[in-house]
Amino acid sequence: MSGRVFQVLQQMLKMRKDRSVAKSKMVKAELDRVSSFNAQIESYANEYESQWMNTAQKGDTVLHLQTQASFGQKLRATAASQVPEIQNLQAQTKEAMTKAQQDAERLKTFESYMANRQRLKQKALDQQDEKTLEDVLQARHRSS
Numbered sequence: 001m002s003g004r005v006f007q008v009l010q011q012m013l014k015m016r017k018d019r020s021v022a023k024s025k026m027v028k029a030e031l032d033r034v035s036s037f038n039a040q041i042e043s044y045a046n047e048y049e050s051q052w053m054n055t056a057q058k059g060d061t062v063l064h065l066q067t068q069a070s071f072g073q074k075l076r077a078t079a080a081s082q083v084p085e086i087q088n089l090q091a092q093t094k095e096a097m098t099k100a101q102q103d104a105e106r107l108k109t110f111e112s113y114m115a116n117r118q119r120l121k122q123k124a125l126d127q128q129d130e131k132t133l134e135d136v137l138q139a140r141h142r143s144s
Contacts, residue, residue, distance in 0.1 A: 013110055020102075023096050023100070044075050048072035052069050
């Protein structure tokens with residue numbers, strides 16, 4: 001194969017790696033955002049439960065207690081409904097990171113192959129130069 005083909009292949013592998021790294025970062029950011037939002041909702045639900053308990057101890061109206069309890073339950077239900085999305089994002093993050101690692105390893109292996117190929121090519125050229133030099137020296141030695 002020509003050197004140009006290897007260069008194009010290397011560029012393609014770099015682009016593929018860059019895309020997979022970018023995707024893994026994007027999915028991870030979305031997971032962090034959703035997880036943070038879910039934690040915030042859980043925190044609000046805990047606050048409302050605490051307020052509900054304080055209100056109940058103070059002897060507030062039943063309607064007010066029911067309203068607070070209902071809102072706290074809705075917050076908990078919202079947080080619970082996000083669990084599958086969070087699990088899905090965790091799986092996507094893991095998959096994207098694995099793909100990014102595989103693409104990086106592919107590129108590293110290819111670059112190692114190219115460096116080894118270049119070393120072998122240079123070694124062959126050095127051997128050829130050495131042989132040519134030996135031939136010239138032998139020719140001079142014979143002619144003298």
